[in-house]
Amino acid sequence: MLVKTDTSNSNPQVSAVIVSYNSGPYLIECIRTVLPQASEILVVDNASSDASLELCKLHFPNEPKLIIINNLSNVGFSVACNIGAMESTGDFLFFLNPDCKLDDTVVSNLKQVLISKDSVGMVGGLLVNPDGSEQGGGRRAVPTPWRSFVRAFGLNHFAKRWPKLFFDFNLHQQPLPDQPIEVEAISGACMLVKRSAMNDVGLWDEGYFLHCEDLDWCMRFRKKDWKIMFVPTAVVTHELGISSQKRPVFVAWHKHKGMIRFYRKFFRHQYPGILMGMVIIGVWLRFSIIIAHSTAQRLFRARHG
Numbered sequence: 133m134l135v136k137t138d139t140s141n142s143n144p145q146v147s148a149v150i151v152s153y154n155s156g157p158y159l160i161e162c163i164r165t166v167l168p169q170a171s172e173i174l175v176v177d178n179a180s181s182d183a184s185l186e187l188c189k190l191h192f193p194n195e196p197k198l199i200i201i202n203n204l205s206n207v208g209f210s211v212a213c214n215i216g217a218m219e220s221t222g223d224f225l226f227f228l229n230p231d232c233k234l235d236d237t238v239v240s241n242l243k244q245v246l247i248s249k250d251s252v253g254m255v256g257g258l259l260v261n262p263d264g265s266e267q268g269g270g271r272r273a274v275p276t277p278w279r280s281f282v283r284a285f286g287l288n289h290f291a292k293r294w295p296k297l298f299f300d301f302n303l304h305q306q307p308l309p310d311q312p313i314e315v316e317a318i319s320g321a322c323m324l325v326k327r328s329a330m331n332d333v334g335l336w337d338e339g340y341f342l343h344c345e346d347l348d349w350c351m352r353f354r355k356k357d358w359k360i361m362f363v364p365t366a367v368v369t370h371e372l373g374i375s376s377q378k379r380p381v382f383v384a385w386h387k388h389k390g391m392i393r394f395y396r397k398f399f400r401h402q403y404p405g406i407l408m409g410m411v412i413i414g415v416w417l418r419f420s421i422i423i424a425h426s427t428a429q430r431l432f433r434a435r436h437g
Contacts, residue, residue: 145171146221155230169239208341229321231371253329253358256318257366270304271362281298320346
């Protein structure tokens, strides 16, 4: 059920929520680019052990827009997003990763699309690498078990011949649209959301610790008939995983655990039990291969370092 947005406010306020864990100087640059574009910034720190918070205090002393929430432990991404959302005051909530830098017009471009129709509940920008190339994930289709199987085994290369059967859920290989388009999902690294839509759909699912929670939220928005839009003019440079690179096994474990939760939650009634069992086995097999590869690389570097 759609909840009509109050459009009497011609300039809805934006609260940025940044979940940080050992983000270091990247967090400072992120805040610096967001400050002119948001009414408040809530940094929810998941018990960082680096100097992230000290750097914030050093670079932004007495900044009235900046609110720091220091969790006593790493509660995960979803929980931290919900903490920030509940403490925020803006009409719109801007969830942003700390390794992102915004162009000057990102928030205004996203806001313009978000208020264009009452049915639009969430918008995302164009995520690019530092070299300017588009990242996967900023615009995507929902990775169903079949689509994930296609991508995992490289079958997406047959998409040109059989596009419906071997469709790749990451859309960044397609030509960049020249105007905002509706998509099935965007990345949690950059999401601008109407508070009224969030109140209708509910908060982030705290059953996910890290990864797949953004897909879950997108699925739930669409089930409630809220549209999700991708805005190509809102350019965000994303360093991609500056915190996760330090703990690859930990991140891989939670990513694959999140994938299983996502599949079971949304697709278990669409797939026969034996097929869903094969999907789960495939997920953990993929995790085992990643861990084996990571271990082999570490041993090789130790021997030849």
